[in-house]
Amino acid sequence: MRLGAGRLILWAVGPALWLGLAVPAWGTQRFPPPQFETDHTLPVTHTPPPDAPWRDVLDVAVLAAALGLAAWLVLARRSRRGVLALAVFSLVYFGFWRGGCVCPIGAIQNVTAALAGGGHALPLVVAAFFLLPLLATILFGRIFCAGVCPLGAIQDVVVIRPLRVPMWLEQSLGMLAYLYLGAAVLFAATGSAWVICEYDPFVGLFRMSGTMFMLGLGAVFLLGGMFLARPYCRWLCPYGVLMSWIAPGAVWQPRIDPVGCIQCQLCRDGCPINAIDAPDAPAAAARTTPPAGARLHQGAGALPGAGAGGFPGAGVGVGRRDRRRMAGLLLIAPLLVAAGVLLGERLAPTLARMNERVQLTDRLLAEDMGWVEGHTDATAAFRSRGESRTELAAEAERIESAFAWGSPLLGAFIGLVLAAKLIQHARRRRRDEFAIHQPRCVACARCFALCPHHPGNEAMLIELTREKTRL
C-alpha cells in the first residue's frame, strides 16, 4: 500500500486549516488502521490501576487506631510528649505519605453533596473519615485535633512563641469558621465548588507541589502560626465547628484537674489557643460559699485579666442587670436572624454566579447579544458540541433557585450563631476555678502538667501556696 493522495492533500492544506481551527474536533476514523504484512502486534494501552482497596481499609484502620491512642494519651496518660509524638506520626502518615486527601474536613463536602442528592457517590472510606472523629469527640472531646489531624499537627509543631489574643478578638475571628462551614455546605450542596479543598492551606505542603497560591497560603499560615498558634484550627476549620458543638457533651473530657485550684493561672498562660476559661471576678466569687483555700482565692482577685466579664461593685443588682441584658439579647436574636436572611437574599444571585453552569449560561447570552467580544473555551466547546440550550438554561435555573433559598438559609444560620454567641457571652457562669473550655480545647495536653496539682509538681504547689498566702 502506498501513501494515499488524500493524505498528502490533507497535509498540504493542514496548516491553513490549523490556523482557522476555532472549534474543537474529537477525531473520526479518517484512515483505516493498517493491515500489516509483517506480524506486528499492536501495543496495548497501558492502564496503571489506582490505589488498591486495601489501602482505604488500612487508612481507616490507622485513623481508628490513632484516635484510640490519642484518647489514651490525652485522658489516661495525660502526656504532652506522647500526644506530640502521635501528632508527628499522623503528620507523616496522613499528611506527607497519603497526601492529605481525604480528610474529615474536606469530607464535609462529600457528605453534603451526597445528602443533597444528584447521585453523588460517597465512598465508605470518606464516610468513615467523616464520622469516626465525630464519634471520638462524643466519647473523648476533640482528641482528633490533638494528635490525629494532619492539619492540626503541622500547625502544632511550628508553635514557638504563642501570643495571647484578646478574648473579644478570639471570638470574633471564630465566627469566620461558621461562615466557612456555611459557605462550604452551600457550595457543595449546589454542586458549585469545593471551597474547603480549593483553599486548603496545607495540602500543597503535604505534597510538596501545587500552585504558587496554595504553597504561599501554606507558608503564610505556618509563619503566622509560630506566633498565633493554630490559626486555621481556631478561626477557620469548619470541621472544628462541628466538633465544638459535640465536645461539651463528651463522656470523658480533657481536664486540668485542680482539686482546689490555687488560681496560679499557669494553665491559662500555657494554653496557646485561649481555651481555658478564667474564674469569675472576686465580686461573684464572694457570693459563693468559699471553698477550701479561700484565702488564696481572694488573694488572686487582683490578677490581671481574671474574669473578662468582671463586674464593678458587688452582690446586689448584678442579677437584675444580667436579666435585663439577657432579655435585650433575646429580643435582638430574631433581628439578627432576619438580617441574615435579608443579606442572604441579596447575595444569592452573586453567589449563584460562581457556579460554572450559571456562568456559562450568562456568557452565552452575553455573546449572543453582542455584549462581549469573542468567546471563551467553554462557550466555544458548548456551541461546537451543539448541546441543548434549553437543558442548560433549565440546569442554571435549578442552581439559581437552590441558591435563592440556600443563601438566605446560610444568612439565618450566621445570624443565629451570632445571637447564640452573644447570649452565651452574657450568661453568668459561676466558676471558681480555671477550667478547660471544651468547645475550643484541642486537647493538646500542654496545660496538664503545668498545674501545680499535677503529680510531680508538689514543690511548685508548696512554693506558690506560700507566696499567695503571704500576699
Place this chain on the structure above:
Amino acid sequence: MADSPQAGQSSDRRGFFRGLVRGLALLAGGATLGLLATRAQAARTVWQIDPYKCTMCGRCAVECVLSPSAVKCVHSHGMCGYCELCTGFFEPDAPNLHEGAENQLCPTGAIERTLIEQPYFEYRIKEDECIGCAKCVAGCAAFGNGSMYLQIRHDRCVDCNDCAIARACPTQAIRRVPADQPYLLKQVDEP
C-alpha cells in the same frame, strides 16, 4: 440565675447539659447516617477525563497539583492509522518530515516514531516525558483518527478530593468514575 447553687446541684446540672448535648449529637448523627444510607451509593471513585468532552485546552498540563501533571497522553494503537505524516507528531509547518526536534509538535519530544513497514509508522508515548499538554491530541483529533487523547494516570494521580483540573476544565470533561473502571478509553468502534 442569681441564686448560688450548691456544688452538688451545679454538677448535676452540668451532667444534664452534657447528656443533652450528647443526645442531640447522637440524634443528628443518626439522622445523617439514615439519610446517607437512603441517598448515597458507597462506590469508590477516582477522577478521569472523558476524551469525547476534552477540548485540548492545555489546562491539564498546568492545573494539576502535581508537576509534571498526572495527566498524560495515551495512544489507542488499534485506532491509529499509522500515518507516515502524523498530525499528532509533526508540526503543521515542519521544515522536514523526519524526527528532528524542530519538526515535532510535542514540546518535550515524548513521542517515539518507529517504522513498522512502509509506509506505516508507530507512535508510542514515552510517559515519563509527556507533560499532558494535549498538543499532539489536538493535532491527531483535527486531521487524524483521534487515537491520541489525554487520561489521568492513576499511578501518578494522588486522587485529590476535588481534582484541581476538574475545577479549571472549561468543558467539565473530568468526572468521578468507579474505581474499578478507572479509565475512559477510546474504542475503535466508538464515534
